Amino acid sequence: MGEINEILQALTQELRRGTIVLSVLSQLDSPAYGYTLVKNMEEKGVKVDTNTLYPLLRRLEKQEILISEWETDGSKPRKYYKRTAFGDAVYESLRRQWEEMTECMQKLLCN
Amino acid sequence: MENNLIERYLYDVVRRLPEKQRKDIEEELRTLIEDMLEERQKDRGTEEVKAVLSELGEPAKLAMKYRGEEAHLIGGEYYPIYCQILKLVLICVGVGVAISAVVHLVVQLPAQGGGMNGVVNSVVDGFISLGSLPEALLSAFGLVTLVFFVMERNQVKLQKKEPWSLEKLTQIPSAKAVIPKSDSVVGVFFGVLIMVIFIALPECIGYWGKNADGELVAVSVFNLSIWSKVIPLFVISFSAGVVDDLVKLAVGHYNRTVMYVSIVCSLISVAAVTICLKGYEIFNLHFAEELSAITGETFSAKYDILTHWQSGIASRVLPNFLLAVIVLITLLELAVTVYRTLRYGQKGKEASCLQ
Numbered sequence: 100m101g102e103i104n105e106i107l108q109a110l111t112q113e114l115r116r117g118t119i120v121l122s123v124l125s126q127l128d129s130p131a132y133g134y135t136l137v138k139n140m141e142e143k144g145v146k147v148d149t150n151t152l153y154p155l156l157r158r159l160e161k162q163e164i165l166i167s168e169w170e171t172d173g174s175k176p177r178k179y180y181k182r183t184a185f186g187d188a189v190y191e192s193l194r195r196q197w198e199e200m201t202e203c204m205q206k207l208l209c210n
Numbered sequence: 211m212e213n214n215l216i217e218r219y220l221y222d223v224v225r226r227l228p229e230k231q232r233k234d235i236e237e238e239l240r241t242l243i244e245d246m247l248e249e250r251q252k253d254r255g256t257e258e259v260k261a262v263l264s265e266l267g268e269p270a271k272l273a274m275k276y277r278g279e280e281a282h283l284i285g286g287e288y289y290p291i292y293c294q295i296l297k298l299v300l301i302c303v304g305v306g307v308a309i310s311a312v313v314h315l316v317v318q319l320p321a322q323g324g325g326m327n328g329v330v331n332s333v334v335d336g337f338i339s340l341g342s343l344p345e346a347l348l349s350a351f352g353l354v355t356l357v358f359f360v361m362e363r364n365q366v367k368l369q370k371k372e373p374w375s376l377e378k379l380t381q382i383p384s385a386k387a388v389i390p391k392s393d394s395v396v397g398v399f400f401g402v403l404i405m406v407i408f409i410a411l412p413e414c415i416g417y418w419g420k421n422a423d424g425e426l427v428a429v430s431v432f433n434l435s436i437w438s439k440v441i442p443l444f445v446i447s448f449s450a451g452v453v454d455d456l457v458k459l460a461v462g463h464y465n466r467t468v469m470y471v472s473i474v475c476s477l478i479s480v481a482a483v484t485i486c487l488k489g490y491e492i493f494n495l496h497f498a499e500e501l502s503a504i505t506g507e508t509f510s511a512k513y514d515i516l517t518h519w520q521s522g523i524a525s526r527v528l529p530n531f532l533l534a535v536i537v538l539i540t541l542l543e544l545a546v547t548v549y550r551t552l553r554y555g556q557k558g559k560e561a562s563c564l565q
Binding site: 133134138149150151153154155157158169175176177178 | 231235237238239240241242244245246249265266267271272275276278
């Protein structure tokens with residue numbers, strides 16, 4: 100029975116993986132710095148590993164969903180990401196999908 | 211010390227990334243690490259650095275996340291066909307090297323002088339040339355992998371990508387379309403064996419006996435003086451047969467690919483044999499005379515082919531008969547292949563890739 104934790108962990112992780120993009124997109128209406136994003140989301144109870152988020156941001160940028168800019172005013176150069184117009188559209192559709200999905204899931208789980 | 215650790219970590223990540231992205235990712239990660247350190251403690255010691263880097267995890271894994279889907283050599287789309295081609299190529303290379311080793315062995319035999327020593331020496335030589343097998347297999351493996359790697363990177367389409375449909379699903383080969391592996395293996399084995407004997411030991415096919423001095427001598431039925439000219443034709447002819455059998459072995463059932471290969475190989479084989487038998491005097495015209503000289507016998511019986519050897523048997527009857535037999539057997543085999551393919555083989559799309 101010791102395996103149940105392991106299995107559960109893998110399943111939870113898989114469940115969470117699907118929500119990461121939506122979570123991240125929801126926070127990038129205005130420019131945000133990667134590590135601040137991690138912290139903010141953590142405060143709201145959504146834990147994203149830093150080593151997952153950073154590559155993800157870059158991938159979303161490559162897909163032109165996000166746009167980035169180096170901010171060199173502070174003591175250290177920081178890269179800020181925010182949604183593009185295309186990203187806005189993607190985010191809106193994804194969000195609607197999510198709402199539909201949670202609604203259906205709710206119905207399933209209530210049985 | 212801690213800076214050194216950070217630099218080493220960064221280096222270990224970015225060295226696994228495409229050149230163009232390195233600087234950017236390095237900067238980004240460096241700031242991130244600084245921020246993570248600051249958050250933990252104002253005065254940062256080695257322990258903190260270690261904790262932060264451990265949290266970021268193994269450099270190879272981090273780099274892999276950055277690389278995304280390119281992290282494989284040959285992806286799922288190409289993998290099955292890659293395996294099939296690899297199998298086919300490795301079998302061909304293996305058989306090729308084995309053939310050359312055997313040829314080498316047999317060719318060396320007379321040069322080593324007779325006796326037990328000579329045989330042992332040439333067997334050893336043969337094994338030495340077999341020693342190039344791993345190298346040949348590795349090269350073939352590397353080459354095939356390289357080709358597929360390039361295709362993967364450039365997303366070369368193997369076939370025009372059409373949306374799949376139920377109608378286009380590959381047919382399950384009918385039981386009657388299956389080619390027994392043993393047939394192909396026997397074909398390859400004897401093809402190679404006969405080729406080797408014809409190439410290397412034509413002088414041994416004929417009469418063996420002791421001459422007046424009691425020495426063992428052989429009289430070949432073949433005309434050895436033109437042998438070097440007909441060897442290429444033999445090689446072409448037998449190789450075509452061996453290729454045909456290898457394709458059958460690899461595919462395992464009759465289909466259009468096998469049928470076309472068979473037709474081409476049979477044509478090549480028959481053409482080479484025809485040139486060989488009609489274009490050259492391949493039999494030893496003086497076989498009967500030489501035989502008489504050794505045995506002291508003369509051939510005069512009316513129906514003995516040796517009696518008429520020089521006056522037509524060797525130059526006309528035997529080659530024509532041989533040619534007829536070879537053409538007949540080849541056509542018969544080809545007919546079976548064509549019949550089974552058309553009757554039981556699959557129709558449609560599958561023909562374009564080896565199954």
